[in-house]
Structure formats: structure tokens, C-alpha cells
Amino acid sequence: MDGFLSIAQMAQHFGVSAHTLRYYExxxxxAPVHRDAGGRRQYAQRDVAWLAFLMRLRAMGVPIRDMRRYAQLRAAGNATLVERLDLLSEHRDAVAARLASLQDNLAALDNKLAWYRDAIAQSVSPPSTSPGADDEQRTLHARLEDPSTD
Structure with missing residues (x-):
């Protein structure tokens, strides 16, 4: 990026509203954004990089209060490196726990989908002419309707 981005360009770049950018400020x-002679915000590359990090924190579910705390620590300089590390480590642990939970849920969903695919494949097989074929179809239908399989 050469030069500055206007608030409209910055909002479009990040898919947020200008109102959101003003709220974040x-x-x-x-930090207070540089302004041109007409008072219009001009976002520099460092503002873009910082907002990209904030948007990533937000996407991970980091509350605004923790984002604000992190921003305050960052503004205070290198004396706060350990505090920033601790804050981000806590959020990393929370994200890892949510990810593990989602993976468990995905595995359960995959198992359920496999069960349904198998049940459907069995139910659409050509009708058998063997004795008891109707009983087999009724049993399969009952299995598909059984709420304990949902």
C-alpha cells in the first residue's frame, strides 16, 4: 500500500463499517488516526497491520475488553511483553479448546452421516424376492425412524 487509506477504503478493505472503525478508535x-488538513482520517500501513490483528482477535472471539487491554499494553511498550504474552496465551488456550470441541462434534456428525448413508443405501437396494423381504424393509424403516439414532 502506498500512501494512506481513507476511512471508506479501510472499511471496505476489512469488510466493516466506518462506524466500527470510529468506535474502535x-x-x-x-490509536488516534492521522488526519489530513480537512480533518479526514488517513490510515497508514501500520494502522492497516494493527487493525488486521485486531480483526483476527475479534474473529477468534476475543472480547472487546481484552482487545482494549491488549492495545493498552501494546501502547505501554516493551515493559508489557510478558503481560501481552500471558493474555494471548490464555486466548490461544481457549481457541484450542473450542477447536477440539468442534473436531469432536465434527467426528460425531461424520459418524451420523455415515450411518444415514448406509441406511439409505440398504433401503434403496433392489427388492428381494426372498421370503421375509418385506419384514426386512419394515425393520430398516423402523431403524430410520428410531429417534435414538438421531
């Missing part, structure tokens, strides 16, 4: 998440 008021909330202390963004």
Missing part, C-alpha cells in the same frame, strides 16, 4: 483499540 473511541474505544482505545486504535
Amino acid at each position: 473511541r474505544a482505545g483499540l486504535l
